[in-house]
Amino acid sequence: MVDAINVNKKISFYRLFYHWAYIGAVSFGGGAVVQFMIQDKFIYKLHLLTEEEYTEIIGVGQITPGINILAYTILIGQRLAGWRGSIVSVLGLILPSAAITVALSSVYILFSDLPAVQHALRTAFAAILGISLVTNWRNMKPILRKGQQAGIIPIGLLLSIVLVTAILYQFLHVGVVWLYAVGAFIGALTYIFMEKNKK
Amino acid sequence: MNWLLFFVILFKAVILSTGGFGPLPMLHADFIEQAWATEKQFAEALAIGQIAPGPNGLWVVSLGKLTGGFYGAVLAGIALVLPPFLVLITKHFYQKLSKYPATNGFLAGVVLVVSSFSILVLGDIFLQDSPDVFLVLVCLFSAALAASRKCSANRILVFSIVAGILFYGA
Incomplete structure (x- = not known):
């Protein structure tokens, strides 16, 4: 799996900046939409990443402080064009989106009370949730597929992470750091079990 | 406004949290304490972050703009961008440990x-x-x-x- 974030695929800085700037400029709707567009562009359209590689990038990015999507951007940029690629990618994503955010901050207050704006925001959020369901399913799919191929116990353990997360969050209101710890622990046990059974 | 303190507070909130809305509790406490922002400005910044393109965390840029004007937005942007570069260190350690199944798990x-x-x-x-x-x-x-x-x-x-x-x- 280490190759997933270590391989330096060739792409020009200009093209890299363009792809990220496009995502940064048009990914209205927050993190779920950004992730959806990253998957769509880099995995399914440009074929520069596989689903498995992207899942691994998410894992590494998730245990880093700060905005996770920027961490994914840095890792993808570095993978495709080295350390300069990581800087180009972050600038590409952040410059247009930050500029639009600043512009929206200037005009939002003028229109925020209009009923049409409120209706639009409510319906857009419903769509964002729908997109998020697909995006997150795509993130989970390679891991669950691997568990399924390994047998009933591994897939059961991996699915239990999803179930335990839901129970701990919804009913016991456990903090996200503890959720990570529990998930990581069960995940580590599952992969050790899978490795032992392979031999 | 003390711009250095403004930046330090933004940076601290981002680096000590994870995810787009992670910095919210710390920023809320610090900005309200410093009387830099109102509850309304927080609500507006979060709403703008939701409808703007890019990561959710850009609501912090909106908060910077609403409270500190253009320079506030620029400082917030810098505070957001720097911490995720720590992922390169995380990746370095991950590469050393990725041969163990437990790491991937x-x-x-x-x-x-x-x-x-x-x-x-x-x-x-x-x-x-x-x-x-x-x-x-x-x-x-x-x-x-x-x-x-x-x-x-x-x-x-x-x-x-x-x-x-x-x-x-x-």
């Missing part, structure tokens, strides 16, 4: 938690708004369109916004 577990947690959080926000049948249908239809890969996320959002305005009336 650790990350797989984290991804499963993050993915299911994201759905739960967004689902919670959605349900708090008391959605009607129309909004549930929009959600399901959007999921189906996204899964089909035949429609971009932006088109789905535009369709949903137009449908919302037509259904509820302007």
Whole structure:
């Protein structure tokens, strides 16, 4: 799996900046939409990443402080064009989106009370949730597929992470750091079990 | 405004948290204590972050703009961008440890938690708004369109916004 974030695929800085700037400029709707567009562009359209590689990038990015999507951007940029690629990618994503955010901050207050704006925001959020369901399913799919191929116990353990997360969050209101710890622990046990059974 | 303190507070909140809304509790406490922001400005910054393109965390840039003007937005942007570069150090250690199944299992577990947690959080926000049948249908239809890969996320959002305005009336 280490190759997933270590391989330096060739792409020009200009093209890299363009792809990220496009995502940064048009990914209205927050993190779920950004992730959806990253998957769509880099995995399914440009074929520069596989689903498995992207899942691994998410894992590494998730245990880093700060905005996770920027961490994914840095890792993808570095993978495709080295350390300069990581800087180009972050600038590409952040410059247009930050500029639009600043512009929206200037005009939002003028229109925020209009009923049409409120209706639009409510319906857009419903769509964002729908997109998020697909995006997150795509993130989970390679891991669950691997568990399924390994047998009933591994897939059961991996699915239990999803179930335990839901129970701990919804009913016991456990903090996200503890959720990570529990998930990581069960995940580590599952992969050790899978490795032992392979031999 | 003390710009250095402004930047330090922003940077501290981002580096000590994770995810787009992670810095919210710390920033809220510090900005209110310094009397730099009002509750209304926080609500507006979060709303703008939701509708603006790019990562959710850009609401911090909006907060910077609303409270500190253009320089506030620039400092907030810098404070957001720097901490994620720590991922290169994380990756360095990951490469050393990735030969062990437990490391990959650790990350797989984290991804499963993050993915299911994201759905739960967004689902919670959605349900708090008391959605009607129309909004549930929009959600399901959007999921189906996204899964089909035949429609971009932006088109789905535009369709949903137009449908919302037509259904509820302007």
